[in-house]
Amino acid sequence: MVRVLLFGKLRDVAGWREKTCTPDPATLSALKALICADDPALSRALAAPGVQAAVDRVLARDDSPLNEGSEVAFMPAMSGG
């Protein structure tokens, strides 16, 4: 089981902020496929330029492994200041 968080615009697109999932196999790309399975708009939004993911608060790539209890965050292009 992993905890999934969406930030910024991604949350508005998906209509949720947080959920728990059981991806199989346990990689970031498998998790993406799972949360986008019935949501093409989220799938498009995650593929937009500048979108990044963090696993346990470290920036991650599609092949990054997930562990039981991992916290995964999907983040749109960052804009502070």
Place this chain on the structure above:
Amino acid sequence: MIRLTDQSFDPGGELNDFCRGRSQAGAVASFLGIARRDGGEGLELEAYPGFTESEIARIAESASERFSLQDVSIIHRVGRITPGEPIVLVLTASAHRREAFEACDYLMDYLKSRAPFWKKEHGPDGEHWIEPTARDLGDVARWD
């Protein structure tokens, strides 16, 4: 010091505190970002608690190393911000002015497009998310 706050803050007071008792620094530079009105009713800034602070700390550490800073302080608002309120304050201390100025510039370029914040504008036509502009991305690329 890195601080995220959902409350307005007093930039002058923060600058005074930062300068107090500092006898080794020949220069302190500051940058204050203020919410522009732009016809809207303000901004909403979202952060990723824990991750945002650690990413800013990483950026601050790279600035300290690159510009030989003696100290750096970053205060950044989160939550609702009304026009005219401060959004971000960057303070840098170094032996000489050039490094302090350049470090402020570097830190702001990184905060604009590489720090985990997401900004929603409440405008006359409703709400919309603000993405970094081509200029923001060009600004930060100058330091690569």
